Amino acid sequence: MQFSPSNIDTRPHSSFVGIHQELCFSPSWLHRASKGYASIGAKELGKAGTAPAHRMVAMLLLGQLFPGDSVLHRCGNRKCHNPYHLYIGGDAENKRDAKLHRTSGQLWGNLYQTCGFGTHIVEMQQPLVLSTETCRRSLKFKGFTPCACFHVDWLAATTDGYPQLHGHQLPADIAGAHRKIHQLFCGPIDRYDIVGHRCGDPTCLNPYHLAIVGRADIGEWNLKYDKRFKLTPADHARIALSTATNAQLAADFGVHPQTIQSYRLSGRNGRQTGRNYSRVRTTT
Ligand SMILES: [Zn+2]
Ligand SMILES: [Zn+2]
Structure with missing residues (x-):
């Protein structure tokens, strides 16, 4: 999809700062659970009403999770949910990664940059070691680019035609995957914020194309x-x-x-x- 000068300037801009294949992505606006993982609201997934951000990113951008699947960090940084740094594995891979990061722990330095916008920042730490373990399932993140929409084929549809996680029939205002992508990569929203698609495609999950476009009554x-x-x-x-x-x-x-x-x-x-x-x- 190409933006033309006639339609790009008048619409709300995405606040997505982009992701880098090697740098971690840890936004300041997500709540941190006790173990250091970020969490995100997900009422449709159960009574807890929340899910770890890195698992949510895997479900939305890498593929469906099945019983026994763990979402592992190649960077060893629990705060990170850069999809390039996540893969789906099990106990064996988790143990190998833990060993790798334990022995390389002293190599972590203060190598990071922060991207600020408004009152929020994204901390982008640079891990000096990224594990290269093979995945249990060969699911690779395809990457976000400003000029192309991003689609996945394993999500269900909301009652009004947007993608959502499987298991419920809810409208996009409640369970739209694009709302979760906005919270994970662009910035915080509350339930009344309307997240719109600058590209016009309601099935697109590219954070470059998402923006808060108004408030619901x-x-x-x-x-x-x-x-x-x-x-x-x-x-x-x-x-x-x-x-x-x-x-x-x-x-x-x-x-x-x-x-x-x-x-x-x-x-x-x-x-x-x-x-x-x-x-x-x-x-x-
Ligand atoms: Zn990372
Ligand atoms: Zn799009």
């Missing part, structure tokens, strides 16, 4: 997807006109005060913005 989003929000449009109107406190209204409606606050904010934002955000989908 909070009230509408909550009514549609959040089971905790049980209020009707009539209740919503009553809340908008009421001068009672959040706590008083929460008691009246039997919901949490934060729910009332969200409705009030969404009503205000809706009036201010005219709710004119839309997905960026252009023809190519």
